[in-house]
Amino acid sequence: MFQDKVLACKECGREFEFTASEQEFYAEKGFTNEPGRCPECRAARKANRNAGGGNSYGGRQERQMFSVTCSSCGAEAQVPFQPRGDKPVYCRDCFQSRNRW
Incomplete structure (x- = not known):
């Protein structure tokens, strides 16, 4: 049903493989979009997001009061x-x- 695809990362431009098993996983989860970033850029993005100190603003500046x-x-x-x-x-x-x- 699914076949491996080669996609281009929108972050770094490198090509990466979107495997049939990954496509099946995406379909099971109801995801309709293919990944836009390669696994390395996704991991780096996640690490940057999680390095925000755990506040609810995801690393953004504190809200002005x-x-x-x-x-x-x-x-x-x-x-x-x-x-x-x-x-x-x-x-x-x-x-x-x-x-x-």
Whole structure:
């Protein structure tokens, strides 16, 4: 059913073999795209991604936080967006109590 294919890596340009067994694995997992990178570039990309220190931002810079005064209780709070001033801004506790379903 599947036959080995030769693909070109979009990262380094080298050719690599996409074996019939790899194709079968991809099909079983429901993957519709062929791999775009050779095994070496995939491993390097994964290593770089995992070297980000384990934070949830995948190695990106920390999110900038802004100091605000809660519109409900008046407490000082930190929010991950710059308030525009046209809408109320709440501390975590007030936000959660207002948004309970």
